[in-house]
Each structure stands twice: as structure tokens, then as C-alpha cells.
Amino acid sequence: MDRPPGPSVRLRLTLSYAGFLMVAGFLMLVAGWLFMTRVRHVGLAFDPEYRLAVARSFAPLAAVTMAFLLVFGLVGGWFLAGRMLAPLDRITHATRMAANGSLSHRIRLPGRKDEFREFADVFDTMLARLEAHVAEQRRFAANASHELRTPLAVSKSLLDVARTDPPRDPRELVERLHAVNTRAIDLTEALLLLSRAEQRSFTPERVDLSLMAEEATETLLPLAERHGVTLDTGGDIAPAPGSPALLLQLTTNLVQNAIVHNLPEGGWVRVRTGVRPRTVLLTVENTGERLAPELVATLTEPFRRGTARVHSERGGVGLGLAIVRTIVQAHDGTLTLAPRPEGGLRVTVELPAPPVRTARSPAP
The missing domain is CATH 3.30.565.10 (Histidine kinase-like ATPase, C-terminal domain)
Known part of the structure; x- marks a missing residue:
């Protein structure tokens, strides 16, 4: 499916971390300002001149604090998002290899159990079962080809013998061809039945x-x-x-x-x-x-x-x-x-x- 490119998950998580930190810092500054200007025992609520002086000195400090929080949130958020999404990179790599036909690769994500590790373990189990199923299907296809080729080869041999030996009694040839043909039909019907059962194409x-x-x-x-x-x-x-x-x-x-x-x-x-x-x-x-x-x-x-x-x-x-x-x-x-x-x-x-x-x- 073709989709237009968009911002990465790491970038979105970084902006989310930084935005949350900025909002938290702004609320802390507002809470500090209200505490200094509204609480009576601080001594600022009844001194307008002193309140104005504090406001003039508080505004630059708040701006510097918010700028620091922005930079710290972006850098720290980028680092934390990378650490959190590192397991997802290994899972994505394993998925690409599986999509390209390499079913033997495993994620084997280390560490204690969490959501990513549980998903990686389930994915590894699925790959193991899929690899075993594909190997079994390949063996089955090879065996089926061999088994189906055998009656055809026998029929060809019988016909070649009959062609090189015309006086031979044709009844024996007909009987043997009938037996070989019956075996081929039975094998084909068995293969069709096996395919039908695998597809679960029935109403219980x-x-x-x-x-x-x-x-x-x-x-x-x-x-x-x-x-x-x-x-x-x-x-x-x-x-x-x-x-x-x-x-x-x-x-x-x-x-x-x-x-x-x-x-x-x-x-x-x-x-x-x-x-x-x-x-x-x-x-x-x-x-x-x-x-x-x-x-x-x-x-x-x-x-x-x-x-x-x-x-x-x-x-x-x-x-x-x-x-x-x-x-x-x-x-x-x-x-x-x-x-x-x-x-x-x-x-x-x-x-x-x-x-x-x-x-x-x-x-x-």
C-alpha cells in the first residue's frame, strides 16, 4: 500500500515529551507567580510597587526557564524516544527479513518481559511455526511430485514394452495399466482431500x-x-x-x-x-x-x-x-x-x- 511520507514516531514522541514538559513548566511558573502575589504572608499582595518590580524581574527569568525546558525537552525526548523505540527497530528488521523470505531469523529481544518483548516472543514463535510449515509443504510438494511421477513413468514403460513387442498378450498390459491408473487416481483424490481439509472449507x-x-x-x-x-x-x-x-x-x-x-x-x-x-x-x-x-x-x-x-x-x-x-x-x-x-x-x-x-x- 502506497502512503505519503509522514513524521516518524520518534519525532512525534519527542514533540509530545517536549510539549508536555513545556506545559508543566508553564503551570509551575504560573503557580509560583500566584503564590508570590496572592498569598498574604509572602508580603507582596499589599505592595504594588514591589509587585511590579518582581514582575519585571520574573518575566525574563520565566522566558529563560521556558527556553531551557524547550531545549531540554527536545533533546531529552529525542533520546528517550530512541531508547523506547529501539526494540521496535529490531522487530521491523526481522519483519522485513521474513517478508523477503528469510524465515530462519529470530528477534530474540533481551531483557525483562514487557509489551515489546512479549510481542517479539510471539513473533518469534509465529516465525518458527511458519518456517516448519513451509518446510513441511516443500517436502510434501517434492514427495507428491515424485509419487505422481511414478505411475506415469510405469505407464510409459508398459507402453514402450508393448510397442517394441507387438505379439505380446494385450490383456496383461491392460490389467497393469488399469492398476497403475487406479493408483494415480487414488493418489490424486487423496491430495485433493488433503487440500480441502487444510482449507477448512466446510460448514460444521x-x-x-x-x-x-x-x-x-x-x-x-x-x-x-x-x-x-x-x-x-x-x-x-x-x-x-x-x-x-x-x-x-x-x-x-x-x-x-x-x-x-x-x-x-x-x-x-x-x-x-x-x-x-x-x-x-x-x-x-x-x-x-x-x-x-x-x-x-x-x-x-x-x-x-x-x-x-x-x-x-x-x-x-x-x-x-x-x-x-x-x-x-x-x-x-x-x-x-x-x-x-x-x-x-x-x-x-x-x-x-x-x-x-x-x-x-x-x-x-
Whole structure:
């Protein structure tokens, strides 16, 4: 925004300090004059000649005093304003660097806590979060580009092989191209869903997480049967404000992840919902391999699949838990992942409970 130049804050503060000092000095001189001429015990109120002589000598002294106060107020005000605004210069410098793309710079304002230092600390915290978010987005963009390029490269390779080997059975080529194309579509839809959740482009509605859990388990029951996994759903009615579509996607991703990453035989998935005083809970727990806490801490990163970045049907597109984390953040909730001592994973989603509606008293 283009604005015409104006006086600096330091100059305005200096003039304010000097003006205040001049007014205070003038009032002090007036008070002194009234004291000498109006108070009886001073002895001047009843001697007109002596009062006139004092007035003649008082006027030059008052003028010199006011001139001294003016100079002292300007010099002292300029110095004090500079000292007071010094932290603001550091904050402005950091802001300019951030605007130019340098998010690693921090103000780190020294001294005890005051308004400037509190603002500087909040600004440093904002820069740290923004730097982490930008770094995460860059990693995500690089990973997404790599993941989207992979099915295209595979398709090109299959077509090149078919072109150089015309007698080959085209049905195998069609099946493989269909699988690669399906994977690319699934990945694109997952990216779009992730973007939608990040933008919070939804109108909150009252959603029962227990119903979402039942619907997700019913939908994924055939998948669980193919993997030999038993599904167990239960819990309390758990209403939460949010998007029904996104919360259903969240629950589906958690249950599907628990089914796919499970034991080869005899595994189970337990889904529970609960209510706390101010929050509601959705817990998905499954058997499986023992997971290190360091690995669990990275599972919500995009394109992380268990213990490795592999391309397989078991690995999915690598965005399941990343989408879950984004949906939870969009609903102002918390996501907790913890490894089970016996093996497997326990995922807990905690969302704010809807506000309690107070009954209105009947009209008289």
C-alpha cells in the first residue's frame, strides 16, 4: 500500500515529551507567580510597587526557564524516544527479513518481559511455526511430485514394452495399466482431500462419531475378511461439531490403516468412542508388528508407509494418516499415536464436544 511520507514516531514522541514538559513548566511558573502575589504572608499582595518590580524581574527569568525546558525537552525526548523505540527497530528488521523470505531469523529481544518483548516472543514463535510449515509443504510438494511421477513413468514403460513387442498378450498390459491408473487416481483424490481439509472449507454440523465408526467398519468388513482381521466396534454416543464427510473419511482411514498394517493371521481391530467433559474420543487399536516410538512419531508425515516407502497394495498411497492429522487439525482436535507393547498401534482422536444447549424458560 502506497502512503505519503509522514513524521516518524520518534519525532512525534519527542514533540509530545517536549510539549508536555513545556506545559508543566508553564503551570509551575504560573503557580509560583500566584503564590508570590496572592498569598498574604509572602508580603507582596499589599505592595504594588514591589509587585511590579518582581514582575519585571520574573518575566525574563520565566522566558529563560521556558527556553531551557524547550531545549531540554527536545533533546531529552529525542533520546528517550530512541531508547523506547529501539526494540521496535529490531522487530521491523526481522519483519522485513521474513517478508523477503528469510524465515530462519529470530528477534530474540533481551531483557525483562514487557509489551515489546512479549510481542517479539510471539513473533518469534509465529516465525518458527511458519518456517516448519513451509518446510513441511516443500517436502510434501517434492514427495507428491515424485509419487505422481511414478505411475506415469510405469505407464510409459508398459507402453514402450508393448510397442517394441507387438505379439505380446494385450490383456496383461491392460490389467497393469488399469492398476497403475487406479493408483494415480487414488493418489490424486487423496491430495485433493488433503487440500480441502487444510482449507477448512466446510460448514460444521453435529456428527456422531459412533455412527461414523459403524459405517466405516461395515464398509471395510470385506477388506478385513480378506486379511483375516476381526473388527470390533463399540462405545458411547460421541457427538462432535464438524464435517460428516471429513470425519467419515478420518474414521475410514484409521480403520483401513489398522486392517492393512496388521498380523498375517488372527489379527484384530478395536474401534471405541467415548465422551469426556469437554471432548469426545475416537480410539482405533490394532494388533501388528512391534513399532519403535521413533517410527510412530513419523507415521503422520505424507507418504510414510510403516517401516519403509514401498509401492504396493499393502502400502497404499501413503497419505492415510497424513489426511487424518489434517482433518483433526481442521476440527481443532488432537491426534495421538502410541505403539502397543504387544505390537500394533493405538490411535486416539480427541475432538471438542459441542456446546451444551441450555433450556429456555417458557415465556410468561
